[in-house]
Amino acid sequence: MKKTLQNMKVTNKTVIVRVDYNVPILNGKILDDSKIIETLETINYLISENCKIILLSHLGKIKTEADKLKYSLEPVAKHLKDLVNSEVYFTKDIMSPDLKKRVSELKPQEILMLENTRFADLPKPLESTCDAQLSLFWSSLADVFVNDAFASAHRAHASNYGIAKYIPSCIGFLMQKELFSLNKLVINPEHPFVVVMGGAKMDDKIELMENLIKKCDYLLCAGGIANTCLKALDFGVGQSIVSKDFRIIDKLKKMMLENKEKFVLPLDAIVGSTYDENYVKYKRIDTIDDNDLIQDIGVKTLEKYQKVISSAKTIFLNGTLGMYENPKFANGTKEFFNMLSKTDAIVVVGGGDTSSAVKNLGYQNQFTYVSSGGGATLDYLGKEKLIALDVIEEGETIETLDL
Numbered sequence: 407m408k409k410t411l412q413n414m415k416v417t418n419k420t421v422i423v424r425v426d427y428n429v430p431i432l433n434g435k436i437l438d439d440s441k442i443i444e445t446l447e448t449i450n451y452l453i454s455e456n457c458k459i460i461l462l463s464h465l466g467k468i469k470t471e472a473d474k475l476k477y478s479l480e481p482v483a484k485h486l487k488d489l490v491n492s493e494v495y496f497t498k499d500i501m502s503p504d505l506k507k508r509v510s511e512l513k514p515q516e517i518l519m520l521e522n523t524r525f526a527d528l529p530k531p532l533e534s535t536c537d538a539q540l541s542l543f544w545s546s547l548a549d550v551f552v553n554d555a556f557a558s559a560h561r562a563h564a565s566n567y568g569i570a571k572y573i574p575s576c577i578g579f580l581m582q583k584e585l586f587s588l589n590k591l592v593i594n595p596e597h598p599f600v601v602v603m604g605g606a607k608m609d610d611k612i613e614l615m616e617n618l619i620k621k622c623d624y625l626l627c628a629g630g631i632a633n634t635c636l637k638a639l640d641f642g643v644g645q646s647i648v649s650k651d652f653r654i655i656d657k658l659k660k661m662m663l664e665n666k667e668k669f670v671l672p673l674d675a676i677v678g679s680t681y682d683e684n685y686v687k688y689k690r691i692d693t694i695d696d697n698d699l700i701q702d703i704g705v706k707t708l709e710k711y712q713k714v715i716s717s718a719k720t721i722f723l724n725g726t727l728g729m730y731e732n733p734k735f736a737n738g739t740k741e742f743f744n745m746l747s748k749t750d751a752i753v754v755v756g757g758g759d760t761s762s763a764v765k766n767l768g769y770q771n772q773f774t775y776v777s778s779g780g781g782a783t784l785d786y787l788g789k790e791k792l793i794a795l796d797v798i799e800e801g802e803t804i805e806t807l808d809l
């Protein structure tokens with residue numbers, strides 16, 4: 407495990423913390439503040455250690471000057487004020503001598519949040535290219551760097567990778583929890599270990615599948631993943647979402663042939679149609695017509711999947727079982743989440759859309775761990791490393807952690 411806050415002397419120091427406050431905001435209102443809440447343990451610890459705290463985060467993607475109007479972190483700073491027992495200041499400044507002065511005026515236990523780090527990508531990309539000058543400047547503001555931005559740790563940017571090169575650095579409590587719970591899956595999962603992969607996207611998940619298939623006992627497929635598997639096996643899938651990349655289809659075919667006993671595929675489906683938005687029909691999986699769109703799993707598939715998960719000791723869920731956003735196709739996902747909530751297995755949820763689905767359907771507190779990462783979670787489980795952490799030294803191994 408990387409060096410953690412417990413391995414670091416921070417009392418009375420100025421600490422710069424990279425958090426991931428890339429949260430949905432509408433008209434200045436934070437729609438989901440879970441990413442902010444999850445960093446409070448680190449922030450409150452630093453307050454209790456009498457630190458001066460500087461917070462860095464990105465928000466959205468900044469490609470044009472107009473994006474800057476949409477993606478200011480000011481509403482997030484206001485929101486944080488309501489969640490902590492300390493002064494929270496916000497500055498639009500991200501790189502100037504004035505900022506150094508502003509930091510030197512900060513009192514112990516006070517928090518200064520800087521504007522969106524990606525504003526430093528215009529006119530020239532400095533944050534996303536891990537510019538050395540910018541990394542040095544940010545590191546010069548503090549004595550210690552804490553990386554608690556798990557959801558961004560698959561990027562090597564100035565605000566996470568760059569700073570850690572120049573001052574003593576460690577990971578925060580959220581990062582520690584994320585790595586600990588995901589390590590359970592990639593290093594030593596309790597068997598039977600069942601991986602559930604659904605959702606629409608297939609192409610960016612092949613690496614993850616290639617790694618997890620080696621470790622799991624069963625891989626339950628749904629959504630675009632199942633459709634692509636079915637297509638690779640020459641089943642008709644009509645107009646359903648599938649990968650169009652032949653290299654991916656070939657890789658998948660090979661994986662299925664080598665792991666026949668592990669792949670579990672749907673027996674039936676609820677389909678819509680490209681021609682009629684009111685069309686909803688139950689079908690056996692070998693009777694899908696050319697205009698059908700597979701949108702959900704059917705009852706026979708749910709029964710089959712229930713049998714597999716009832717014997718599992720560890721379950722990893724990535725992706726929904728159908729287009730749950732449309733009530734006509736939500737049954738499979740709802741019923742499956744309900745089944746998962748009733749097992750005694752360790753259930754870990756990963757991936758941005760999956761975590762949102764779990765929250766939207768009210769299951770956030772029903773599973774062992776819901777990861778705050780999207781791309782970072784998939785990257786970690788696929789590659790077993792996160793680039794932003796490369797520059798942070800190893801610390802003592804943490805054996806247990808309350809989740």
Ligand code: 3PG
Binds near residue numbers: 466561779
């Ligand atoms: C996320 O929301 O997954 C993280 O904040 C990373 O965002 P990014 O894909 O824009 O780097």
